[in-house]
Amino acid sequence: MSDPLLAILVRTLARPVGKSERQRARLHLLDWLACVAGARDTEAGHLGSAISSQPWERATYLGNVLEMDDVHRTALLHPGPVVWPAAMSMASASIEQRLDAAARGYEAMIAIGAAFDAHHYAHWHPTATMGVFGACAAFGSLIGFAPIEYANALGNAGSVAGGLWHMRHDDVLTKQWHIYHAVRTGRDAALHVHYGATGPQGVLEGPQGLFAAMTETPGDLASNGDGWLIDQVSFKPWAACRHAHPAIDAAMELRQAGKLEAPFAVETYADALAFCDRPDPKTELDAKFSLQHAVAVVADGRSAEPQDFTEDAISALAGLRAQVTVAEDPGITARYPAHFGARVNGLELVDTLGDPERPVGEKEIVAKLHSLAKWGGLTEAQAERAVSLALHGDDAAALDSLLEEWTR
Incomplete structure (x- = not known):
């Protein structure tokens, strides 16, 4: 009889995290801080500041507001908004311990998420359903779990996994609530196992488990061989849904070449249209989830930053949006989700800026932090402090103080 899938996964989680993965985690920490900074003065940000006295917990409402959170393509989820609050939630943990926790949280969330199919994605919000695993693994790492403890905690976290996409049909804060719920639930699952709780290790593949309940054709858990899955995560340069990024990217390429002219014909994969x-x-x-608005933003000479998706921008770009048509290209759909692509006015991009094939580096993520910090009302000095702490610092208390200032 083969081992339960969670028992296999936790052997990966129990490995030491290497120096290169910690450095990669620092980039994702800075990227998450950028998203938090930019969302401070939003409805979700104000709600987050009211729900808790803990800065890591208040930040759970901020990480995905601007639609600029990191993303794993084939798992179709955003690890950063869930994993980092959990990794930051033990005040006594060192920076190194938090970076290791993040690497393990990304690993669990992505490895499990990649096994879920298109049927799941059509109904369930994967960042929520898989987020409980990411938060659980991250907090378990902080506690110092052995493999059996990881397995028990992940089993309990998975037993209550959920989060329906129906909230997309209303202008509500449910997506942010999903993140809060995933962080709290995953963290609590780990904490309870620390005090003696046990959990079902077959919760994924069992006869009444998650695969049976949420998928039609489940796949295999993802792996990066001897490496870690955090190395495969994409960064998002623009303030829109990731499904709009390929069209933004292609439109920007055309604009740079002086060839972006109306009318604008966008061809892309089926999920981007959905x-x-x-x-x-x-x-x-709505604007952040609009291909038409995304292309209009670029056609107007803008940079696809948060201010380009406000109600003022929606009004100003109505004429350009009316000149954008969208359609599915079956060939682009066939390459998805391994490749997020689009064609705009005949120019096709197979991969999108920020993906591993077309990576952004430290320079671009630092620039993103400065841009979003300014949007969130922070000073240049405050932004520089975040860059220093995230990329080079070893003062966990100073990082906690920064979050306290940003989220109160």
């Missing part, structure tokens, strides 16, 4: 075919956005959230 999530982002919104020719007449009404709210900021």
Whole structure:
């Protein structure tokens, strides 16, 4: 009889985290801080500041507000907004311990998420359903779990996994609530096992487990061989849904070449249309999930930053949006989700800026932090402090103080 899938996964989690993975985790920490900084003065940010006295917990409401959180393509989820609050939630933990916790949280969340299929993605919000695993693994790492403890805690976290996409049909804060719920649930699952709780290690593949309940054709757990899955995560340069990024990218390439002219014909994969075919956005959230608005932003000479998706921008770009048509290209769909691609006015990009094939580096992520910090009302000095602490620092208390200042 083969081992349960969670028992196999936890052997990976129990490995030492290497120096290169810790450095990679620092980049994702800075990227998460950028998202937190930019979302401070939002409805979600104000709610987050009201729910808790703990800065890591308040930050759970901020990491995905701007739609600029990191993303894993084949797992179709955003690890950063869930994993980092959990990794930051033990005040006594050192920076190194938090970086290791993040690497393990990303590993669990992505490895399990990659086994879920298109049926799952059509109904369930993977960042929520898989987020409980990421938060659980991260906090378990802080506690110092042995493999059996990881397995028990992940089993209990998975037993209550959920999060429906229906919230996409309303202008609500449910997506942020999903993150909060995943962080708290995963963290509590680890804490309870620390005090003696046990959990079902077959919760994924069992007859009444998650695969049976949430998928039609489950796949294998993801692995990066001797490496870690955090190395395969993409960064998002623009303030829109990731499904809109390929069209933004192609439009920007055309604009740079002086060839972006109306009318604008966008061809892309089916999920991009399912999530982002919104020719007449009404709210900021609508605009972030609108291919039509995304291309209009670029055509207007803008940089696809948060201010380009506000209600003022929606009004100003109505004429350009009306000149954008969108359609599915079956060939682009066939390459998805291994490749997020689009074609705009004949120019096709197979991979999108920020993906491993077209990576952004430290320079670009630092620039993103400065841009979003300014949008969130922070000073240049405050932004520089975050860069220093995230990329080079070893003062965990100073990082906690920064979060306290940013989220209160």
